[in-house]
Amino acid sequence: MMRRVLIANRGEIALRIIRACREMGIRTVAVYSEADADAPHVMAAHDAVPIGPPAAAASYLNVPAILDAASRTEADAIHPGYGFLSEHAGFARRCEDRGLMFIGPPSPVIERMGSKTAARAAVAQAGVPVVPGNTPKSQEAADVLDSLARVGYPALLKASAGGGGKGMRIVRTEAEAAEAIDAARREADRAFADGTLYVERLIERPRHIEVQVLADGHGSTVHLFERDCTLQRRHQKVIEESPGPTVTPALRERITQAAVAACRAVGYVNAGTIEFLVSGEDFYFLEMNTRLQVEHPVTEAVTGIDLVRAQLLVASGERLPFRQEDLTMRGAAVECRVYAEDPSANFLPQTGLLLRYREPQGPGVRVDAGVREGQEITVHYDPMVAKVITSGETRDIAWARAALALRGFEILGLRHNIPFLLALLGHPDVRAGRIHTRFIEEHLADFTAPAGDDAALAQVALAAVMADAAMSGSASPGRAGETATGIDPWSTFGPVAW
């Protein structure tokens, strides 16, 4: 077993990995940018090493600095989390070259699955259905246009190195094509330093369903059932759940077997996710994520398996401690991603100081977060504040728990998407599972209605009391005797200059 893991990431996923390591008696090394010197993941690790300025390119994507931190702290393994360097084959290879365990698949597998075209070819050969598509003869605009015409409109332009919706554009008519190619290429170039595009047929109103897999280096590959991640905004997942509410036992059998076949075909090792577009009982391979996913906790909730622990075991060369027949799916789980963003302004990311931050808690409620009260949410990184994962005997129970948890989540100091998430959770089509990947886009107005007048008026009164007390420098107008215990809300922040 590895002895010391460097976590090349930040935020909630760094904390998640540090916890798993601590439970296994493995020491942890955090790395951090100048913006994160006081961040919770730095506090939680045994050791912490600064790796550069706030910009991700100069810190969390800074391969030499991270490898240097690993050697200085004598780390023998690196966990890349998700995002950042997690699907960077070159980074994985440099780890391998130095004898560092890279907690993920071997670099050639990352490289192969990182190219959308190579991945499609590999899984198609294994008999997994893929979306009809076309790779342009060259990246000249004319050739891309030609590919679009061959696939037929509506089509989808995608970045070959892409992920997370970056560099992706729907093209409904030839007239839109030129501008879309430019925009997609520019975005892909900036996000992945690779502007290569390819073309797919647009599957209309599909669901996004993905299968979690785990494979060890001893020939065992298992799946951990599916997640439905259809609810997306701007190609980013918002609410994910397991089991998929529309997945029939027959579809589950076929799609999970396809996922395992795809893994075996490419020699996959460690945790991974095969994403599919699903339309009715048909499914098409979309891409493989060769890393831990943001939404892995819903699978952990329904299977009872700790995926990060499994990653650490597999990377250490051990066998998976369970076989396919040991794995069960029980109950239901849902994850709501709390973002610092303004849903009524096209999901514009928000920054600010977390003036008050109190997580919900209770049976069946798990909150994975990497922030704390008093911390600043900056412009430098992803605007996800926390993940609220709830589970229960049935989907209804898990969803009721999610709504209760979100209503009890106190986040003051910046705009966030909790009201939007609550509106989604309560929408009849969402509750019934009658959704597709563009559902949010098409029904946006349903989810961004302002709060009722009563709620607003009560808060107007409260805001005025807060202002009045600041002006008069008074202590609490109510129970004055309680200030000594530190629970007087007035004492939370200093006086304000009006």
Add this chain to the structure above:
Amino acid sequence: MMRRVLIANRGEIALRIIRACREMGIRTVAVYSEADADAPHVMAAHDAVPIGPPAAAASYLNVPAILDAASRTEADAIHPGYGFLSEHAGFARRCEDRGLMFIGPPSPVIERMGSKTAARAAVAQAGVPVVPGNTPKSQEAADVLDSLARVGYPALLKASAGGGGKGMRIVRTEAEAAEAIDAARREADRAFADGTLYVERLIERPRHIEVQVLADGHGSTVHLFERDCTLQRRHQKVIEESPGPTVTPALRERITQAAVAACRAVGYVNAGTIEFLVSGEDFYFLEMNTRLQVEHPVTEAVTGIDLVRAQLLVASGERLPFRQEDLTMRGAAVECRVYAEDPSANFLPQTGLLLRYREPQGPGVRVDAGVREGQEITVHYDPMVAKVITSGETRDIAWARAALALRGFEILGLRHNIPFLLALLGHPDVRAGRIHTRFIEEHLADFTAPAGDDAALAQVALAAVMADAAMSGSASPGRAGETATGIDPWSTFGPVAW
């Protein structure tokens, strides 16, 4: 379904019940003593009614005040939690008489199972093994002595109305008998207003294993497997787990069937627990708890079933939403009870102000608590501060998680048993499951060793810095720039008069 539940309890279990009600859309009414006006359960409920002075007899045991609160708030159901009125047949009957749903079994069942002798007779008739015992002809000391002689030494004196170890005494020789009878009777009288005693053979070095049951009013009775609650101090459970580490599949089959048979024999409805003493593969009925148990969360963790929700459904007249064959036990869970007590001073209860109180959090960690930072732990009620329930794929994972969670639990301002719990979790005999109900008593010195010198010295240095800063009235000696965000530890409490 009921519309409004009054919770006739306080602390963590009141909060637990309020959460379950909220998830089901049921309104909640808290009751509180004068000592609890600011307590978390009062804050969490929709409505709250004061019911009397701090002493439990005048408030949480005050039947007229509680029934009056129910009628004033138009509650249509009462959940008694555990302790207090939960096994008080007269209270259940008065609820029934008023048309209030009592969330528990019918009052005649409580009454019958509340008498240890009647309960023994009832389950023995159903073929469930009982500990050989004897009911004294009268409660005269001579007749109790005679019963002791019939059963044979070592014997156990028990309170007929008892529970929680109150009024229980081991009698090893006739010489000890007279004093033990006096003490047991006095304790029973004070705890239950009923000094009636009976006698049982002492099963030496037994394990305490109990079976969770659920029964609805439509003839369905299911078990939810076993809990091992062998680790006790002063007859109070300290660490509970499921599955029982020494329970073989054959024993599990027999003991759970016995529990279901016992329930059916007495017409049991709602959630209950059948407690057994287990020695090898033999088991003996000990008693039935006709209520929710403190340790119910370990069963919730391994079965995925919400027991409080099931209680509410059954009390509303609904059918259990699962059958026996739907229920599975998956992984392992352990509960550690955090008490305000001093294990090195015979577990003397401790009082004090929670100067700092931060719960551990993370995947597989559930904390059920009814306190908050700034609150006072008083002399009036049970000294349990919180329950830390951890679960995982295996017993080892759940236990490693428990140790990590307890080490991360910050409780300042009173003595508590976390170091004791950590010593228990790490003890080789406890890890291996080689324990019996008097294990803690016999090995007490192993669990109350003081912390190492290094840890002490670091804290000496810290205490001196705290004292020095208070004296000089200085702000934080370190990062002075952070005081405005409310995260400066210096600002937590006001200056101290030395």
Add this chain to the structure above:
Amino acid sequence: MAAQWRVSNGQREWLVTVDGTSVTVEGVDGEFVVMPRPDGRWSITHADQVSTASAARADQSIWTEMDGAGTEWQAHPASSRARHRVVDDSIRSPMSATVVSVHVTAGSAVAEGDPLVVVEAMKMEMPLRAPSACVVKAVHCQVGELVQPTTVLVELE
């Protein structure tokens, strides 16, 4: 002693009178009683309805939260002359961002909705568009520049 406040959420403004824990809002019947709770939250009672909310003060504003929904408020003494929102003809970035492209120069005539500048923050592109048909007076930014919400990027006539 009662004090009057103008409280605004940026879209609407209320005239509010605060007298200790008793609050009245112009145009709304009945008083609001605002009391701190021991858990650090607040209870607001109005017309027998009790609601619970959190509140915190930032440097220039007040935040409240109820049932998971947060709002930022500006509050000024009713006697003060300060206005909350200065509507001018300047285009600013909604947040700290990098300028990705500039589509106009001084003198450009633009139609409503035309993109003026595209900025990028948190890996997302945001076009800043003309609020109405007008002529560009001046451009104050260039591609690659890091800009703040206070920075005027484009002035319109």
Add this chain to the structure above:
Amino acid sequence: MAAQWRVSNGQREWLVTVDGTSVTVEGVDGEFVVMPRPDGRWSITHADQVSTASAARADQSIWTEMDGAGTEWQAHPASSRARHRVVDDSIRSPMSATVVSVHVTAGSAVAEGDPLVVVEAMKMEMPLRAPSACVVKAVHCQVGELVQPTTVLVELE
């Protein structure tokens, strides 16, 4: 400016010198560097070992916590003459409690370990026993009385 403190956990006392964040403990090599962390906890560095602890001040003492274990400390300026623990011949209840029974009267001769008074708190009986063989000087409590840790219940000679 350095200050000297006597720090005691009730069983042992240390002489401690505090100079800003630098602390030395008499009889222990090397300095302890005590720094607040952004999460409200503290880091203590000594001989290249970093430990993390929490701390809070109560009215009359300081509490610290490390790895789940808490300790209460008394700290006094080294120049102060105050002593932490007054050893006297009075028997007090360890906590707020009710007197259940009184087993001695003034003049009773008792052996070490004999119960003097039994008190009850949180539904538990606690016998208070004679620390050594001695004679009871006075009894200051009666059955049913609610007593505090400051109340002297029995005086011994």
